[in-house]
Amino acid sequence: MPPQPKTVRETGLELSMLLELAAKAMYSGTRTPLPVLAGKLRLSIGVMREVLDAMVAGQMAEAGWGGDTDLDLQYHLTAAGKQCAAEYLARCRYAGPAPVTLPAYREVCLRQSTRQAGAPRIGAAEMAAAFADDHLDAAVCEQLGASLQSSRSLLLYGPSGSGKSTLARKLGQLQQGLVAVPYAILVDQDIIQFYDPLVHLPPTLAARQGENQRSVDARWSLCQRPVVQVGAELSQEMLDLRFDSANGVYQAPPHLMANGGMLVVDDLGRQRVAPADLLNRWTTPLEAGNDQLTVDGGHKIGVPFDATLVLVTNYAPPRLLDDASMRRVGYKIQVGALTEQNYRALFRHQCRLLRISHDDAVAEHLLTRLHDPAGRPLLASYPRELLGRICDFASFSGIAPRLTIATLEQAWVSMFAGCAHGHASPSLPPAPYNAYGSDPLLERI
Numbered sequence: 381m382p383p384q385p386k387t388v389r390e391t392g393l394e395l396s397m398l399l400e401l402a403a404k405a406m407y408s409g410t411r412t413p414l415p416v417l418a419g420k421l422r423l424s425i426g427v428m429r430e431v432l433d434a435m436v437a438g439q440m441a442e443a444g445w446g447g448d449t450d451l452d453l454q455y456h457l458t459a460a461g462k463q464c465a466a467e468y469l470a471r472c473r474y475a476g477p478a479p480v481t482l483p484a485y486r487e488v489c490l491r492q493s494t495r496q497a498g499a500p501r502i503g504a505a506e507m508a509a510a511f512a513d514d515h516l517d518a519a520v521c522e523q524l525g526a527s528l529q530s531s532r533s534l535l536l537y538g539p540s541g542s543g544k545s546t547l548a549r550k551l552g553q554l555q556q557g558l559v560a561v562p563y564a565i566l567v568d569q570d571i572i573q574f575y576d577p578l579v580h581l582p583p584t585l586a587a588r589q590g591e592n593q594r595s596v597d598a599r600w601s602l603c604q605r606p607v608v609q610v611g612a613e614l615s616q617e618m619l620d621l622r623f624d625s626a627n628g629v630y631q632a633p634p635h636l637m638a639n640g641g642m643l644v645v646d647d648l649g650r651q652r653v654a655p656a657d658l659l660n661r662w663t664t665p666l667e668a669g670n671d672q673l674t675v676d677g678g679h680k681i682g683v684p685f686d687a688t689l690v691l692v693t694n695y696a697p698p699r700l701l702d703d704a705s706m707r708r709v710g711y712k713i714q715v716g717a718l719t720e721q722n723y724r725a726l727f728r729h730q731c732r733l734l735r736i737s738h739d740d741a742v743a744e745h746l747l748t749r750l751h752d753p754a755g756r757p758l759l760a761s762y763p764r765e766l767l768g769r770i771c772d773f774a775s776f777s778g779i780a781p782r783l784t785i786a787t788l789e790q791a792w793v794s795m796f797a798g799c800a801h802g803h804a805s806p807s808l809p810p811a812p813y814n815a816y817g818s819d820p821l822l823e824r825i
Contacts, residue, residue, distance in 0.1 A: 381560050381596035381597065381600055381602055382480075382484065382488060382560065382596065382597040382600060383595060383596065383597060384424050384594070384595055384596055384597050384598070385423070385424065385427060385597060386424055386426045386427065387426065387427060387430060388427055388430050388431065390427075391423070391427060391478065391599075392480070392481040392483075392484055393478060393479070393481065393566065395430075395431070395434060397478075397566070397569075398421070398423075398427070398431045398478060399431060399434060399435060399438075399440070400468045401421055401474075401475060401478055402417060402421065402428075402431050402432065402435060402441075403435070403440060403441075403457065403461055403464055403465040403468055404465055404468050404469055404473075404474075404475035405417060405420045405421060405475045406441070406455065406456065406457050406461075406465070407457065407462065407465040407466070407469065407475075409456070410456055411444065411454040411455065411456045412454060412455050412456065413451075413452070413453070413454050414428060414429070414432070414450070414451055414452075414453045414454070414455070415451055417432075417455065420475075420476070420477075421476075421477060421478045422477035422478060422563065422597075422598035422599045423478055423598070423599070424598075425451070429450075432455055435455075435461065436455075439458055439460055439461075440457065440458060440460060440461035440464060441455050441456065441457055441458060441461050442455070442456060442458055443455050444456070471628055472571065472627070472628030472629060473626070473627040473628055473629075474564070474571050474573070474627060474628065474629045476563060476564065477563035477564060477598070477599050478564075478599055479562065479563070479564035479565055479566035479571050479572075479599070480562040480564070480565055480566065480597075480599050480600065481565075481566055482565055482566065482567050482681070482683070485562055485565050485683075485684065486683075486684050488560050488562075488600075489639055489640060489684035489686055490669075490684070490686075492557070492558075492559045492560065492640050493640065493669075493686045494531045494555070494557075494605075494640070494686075494688065495531050495686065499556070499557065500556035500557045501528070501529055501556055502525070502528055502529075502554050502556055504525060506554075507521060507524070507525040507528075507554070508521065510550065510554055511524070511550070513726075513729055514543065514546075514547070514550075514726070514760065515718060515722035515723075515725050515726045515729070515760075516547075516715075516722075517719070517722075520713060520714075520715065523711060523713045524547070524551065524713065526711070527551075527710065527711040527713070528551060528554065528555075528688075530710060530711070531688050532688075532710025532711060533663070533666070533688070533689040533690070533691070533708070533709050533710045533711070534551075534688070534689070534690045534691065534709070534710060534711045534712075534713065535648075535690075535691045535692075535693070535697065535709045535711065535712045535713070536548060536690065536691070536692045536693075536713055536715055537692075537693050537694070537695070537696070537697055537712070537713075537714055537715070538694065538714050538715035538716050539694055539716065539717070539757060539759060540694040541759040541760070541761040541762065542694075542715045542716060542717065542759050542760055542761070543715060543759070543760035543761055544692045544693075544694070544715045545644075545646050545692055546760075546761075547715060548609075548644045548646070548690045548692050549607065549609070549644070551642065551690065552605075552607030552641065552642040552644065552690075553607070555604075555605035555607075555641060555642060555688075556605075557605060558583050558602055558603065558604060558605070559602075559603055559604075559605055559606070559639075559640035559641065560600040560601070560602060560603075561574065561575055561580045561600060561601050561602075561603045561606075561640075562574050562575065562599060562600050562601075563575040563599060563600075563601065564599075564629075565632075567675065567681050568675075568681075570629075570630060570675055571628075571629045571630065572621065572629070572630045572631075572632055573624075573629050573630070573631055573632065574632050574636075574637065575601055576637060579606050579607075579608055579637055579638075580601060580603040580604075580606055580637075581603060581604045581606075582601075582602070582603060582604070583602055583603065583604055604641075605640055605641035605642070606637060606638055606639075606640065606641035606642070607638075607641055607642045607644060608634045608635070608637050608638035608641070608642070608643050608644065608687075609644040609646055610634050610643075610644070610645055610646070611645075611646040611647045611650075611651075612646075612647045612650040612651055613651075614634075614645065614651040614652070614653060614658075615651070615652045615653065616652065616653055618633060618634060619633055619635070619653075619661055620633055620673055620674050621633060621673045621674060621675060623675075623676060630675065633673070635662060635671070635685065635687065636671070636673070636683060636685070638687040639684055639685065639686050639687055640686060640687070641687055641688070642687060642688045642689075642690060643662075643687045643688070643689050643690065644690045644692065645658070645689070645690070645691050645692065646692045647692065647693065647694075648691045648692060648693035648695070648700060649693050649695045649699070649700050655693075655700040655701055655705075656700075656701055656702065656705050659691075659701065659705050659708060659709070660705075662685075662689060663708045665685045666685055666686075666687070666689060668685075669684060669685060669686055670682050670683070670684060670685060671683055671684075671685035691709070697712060716757075717757035717758045717759055718758045718759070718760055719758070720747065720758065722758075723747070723758040723763070724743055724747075726760060726763050727743055727746070727763040727767075728743070729763075730763040730764045730767050731767060731783065733764075734764075734767050734768070734771060734781070736767060736770065736771075736781050736782070736783050737782070737783060738783065739783050739784070741785075742783050742784060742785055742788055745785050745788065746766075746788060750788070750789070750792050754796070756796075765795060766788065766791045766792065766795065767781075767783070767791075769790075769791035769794055769795060770782075770783065770787045770788065770790075770791050773787065773790060773791070774787070
């Protein structure tokens with residue numbers, strides 16, 4: 381974490397910027413104690429005294445005693461100060477933590493990059509333990525581990541339901557180390573809101589041990605390495621800064637918020653941006669560690685871009701990317717159907733998680749009487765989905781869930797349209813298994 385600034389100069393911000401933030405933070409109240417105002421702006425008492433002294437000297441604010449020490453001083457805006465604050469709010473309603481400068485953010489991103497030689501990395505034993513319950517093929521685990529070591533881009537492909545998205549999220553959770561994330565970034569005179577509590581998660585208590593909160597810059601939050609996931613909703617507009625006209629600030633795009641962590645693009649091929657265009661948009665900036673974003677008026681600003689890119693698709697890679705694009709992807713890993721042995725083990729594990737008594741005979745029925753006749757592959761998502769439906773039916777009936785042939789077939793029929801007792805409907809011939817999924821629209825094209 382960056383050290384705590386003790387003067388206005390050490391914040392890297394102009395005094396006028398801090399005066400504006402303080403005035404907006406005080407606008408809705410009557411009297412604001414000094415420590416409360418310092419907490420709102422995430423600034424030290426020393427910096428806030430300097431700011432408030434300037435406001436008092438400029439007749440924007442007045443001070444009154446609320447106790448026996450300097451910390452008990454309370455401030456309120458004068459009539460002139462309220463007028464200034466109203467004008468500030470009309471231009472930009474942001475009144476949160478003071479922003480950090482773009483150069484300061486760039487320096488911190490470089491220092492905590494996973495591409496640094498001394499960056500913490502997961503080992504083979506930790507990797508094996510993390511994926512023990514997924515019953516993956518050993519070769520797939522080795523490839524996933526190698527991709528994490530490299531921090532290079534990764535393409536996970538295979539049939540829908542094979543567990544690719546789950547694997548991608550788990551890879552994100554296996555990232556080592558913590559990162560400092562700013563609440564907001566100042567670019568020229570514009571503020572970019574950056575911190576998102578849904579993305580930038582706090583570290584565990586064990587990870588925070590030994591941290592001295594009073595010595596660090598509170599404009600930054602210590603977080604786990606972020607995992608930002610986008611799917612079919614991703615559009616061209618989401619790849620750049622978005623101006624929030626209601627609040628007068630910019631919102632950071634997903635790939636900027638993923639700095640220091642992982643950017644997962646799920647359902648590649650279903651976005652409103654062509655896969656090759658998406659890859660071209662990010663690959664070169666990733667290699668350079670710098671991206672160009674646009675502010676109002678067409679002005680370009682350079683921002684750090686340092687994330688591990690993970691692409692997930694159920695299309696065959698040649699349908700999405702040509703050879704030149706494929707060469708720019710670091711690792712290509714196929715996630716397919718499980719072996720019968722691994723499928724049985726996963727089914728037993730899911731029974732244990734859901735507290736349902738496992739029955740070998742019912743598991744045998746699942747494979748030989750349901751999967752085989754229907755021609756359905758042994759995909760990783762099926763055990764939990766089937767057992768979850770058994771729980772749903774049992775909950776509706778007000779009874780405890782039980783694994784029987786009858787409850788299993790009931791779950792199976794509810795899961796697959798056009799099937800009865802595991803057999804394909806006579807009116808709908810079973811479709812041939814496509815290892816990467818299909819899209820009727822693309823097939824017609």
